[in-house]
Structure formats: C-alpha cells, structure tokens
Amino acid sequence: MGQAPLFTTIDAAHALAEGAVLAIPTDTVYGLACDPSNAAAVERIYAIKGRPASLELTIMGSSWKDVLAVCSPTHEAEILAAAFLPGPLALVLPVRVPRAYVVPRSGSTVAVRVPDHEVIRDLCGHAGLLATTSANPHGVPAAQSVEEVHEHLGDSIDGVLAGACAFGMASTIIDCTGNPVNLLRTGPIPFEDIRAVIAEA
Secondary structure, three states, X not given: OOOOOEEOXXXXXXXXXXXXXXXXXXXXXXXXXXXXXXXXXXHHHHHHHOOOOXXXXXXXXXXXXXXXXXXXXXXXXXXXXXXXXXXXEEEEEEEOOOOOOOOOXXXXXXXXXXOOOHHHHHHHHHHOOEEEEEOOOOOOOOOOOHHHHHHHHHHHOOEEEOOOOOOOOOOEEEEOOOOOOEEEEOOOOOHHHHHHHHHHO
C-alpha cells in the first residue's frame, strides 16, 4: 500500500472542491473530509472506511453561523454553542429544509461541529463546510497522526493535511432534538458540564 501525498491548506481546499477525500487534523483526532454536496465523494468515504450506511457523517464548519446553513438550532443548542464552540463537541439538530447538501443522506437530523483547530477553521474558510468522520477503517481506533493515517488508509485517500490533534479522543456528541438533551457519545467535554451550562442559562 502506498501513501497519500501531503497537501497545504490551499491545495487541500482546491482538491476538496474537485471531489477529493482527504485526511485532516482536528482538535480531537484525524478525520476524513469531503465536500458535503458531492454525493460521489461522500460515498467514497463510506467505501474507504467500510462505514455502515446507517451512520451519518458530521458537518464541520469554521463557525457556528456557518454550520447553521444545514441545521435548525434549538434553544439548548444555542446555549451549548456559546459555551463550548469552537471545541470538541458535536450537536445533533434538525436538518434545515430544504436541504442544500447531500449530508445527511437520510433522516431528519444532522450532527454539526466547529473544531478548536486553527488550521481546519482556515481550511473551512477556503473550502466551505466539510462532511467528516474519523480517519480509520470502521472498528479501528481513529488515527492521531500523519503516520497512523498512512498506516490505516495508505493511498485509498487523495491526500493528507498535516497537523496536531490536541485531545486524542473523539468529540462529545449531544442530541439536542429533545428536552432534556441526550448524551450520544462520551468525549472530552463531560456530560455533567453540558447539563450544568444548560441549567445555569
């Protein structure tokens, strides 16, 4: 297995616009990213990972305002966004209708995230919103370095944007479609902190 080439931020933005699937660093772990409006690129991510079709990708943007293009925020989500974003938190929210993107492929909700990672917010500033998931074959721990990306994925992807991952664990996921909010995945932000911020608002 070969190795995907290393890209600069600008080269990565151009490649994403042309339908590439890239590995990118985030504040949590390395992720796979593509243009969320490109159906072929989205399907390539599923094929590369062997990801079950029932698991949707997450939309990542450079700001809370940007990710609102794909979702309708709840009161609780606005509170959490103000407290924790940018940061290692994904919020599941109702999809904005009509849909402007392929992601999510089905269903009425979408997970959105604004990473605390200057390189990736800069990339999103050039490329727009990204469809993302962790950089690993399904069931294998997520890559935390360029070396692990090469080891897990080789040249099955189109390129790698190098950078550090601060937390080394996947983001906390909170379902904000109901009241109270629901923890879907434990991550760097404890659920106790989530509940405390909402209670104090």
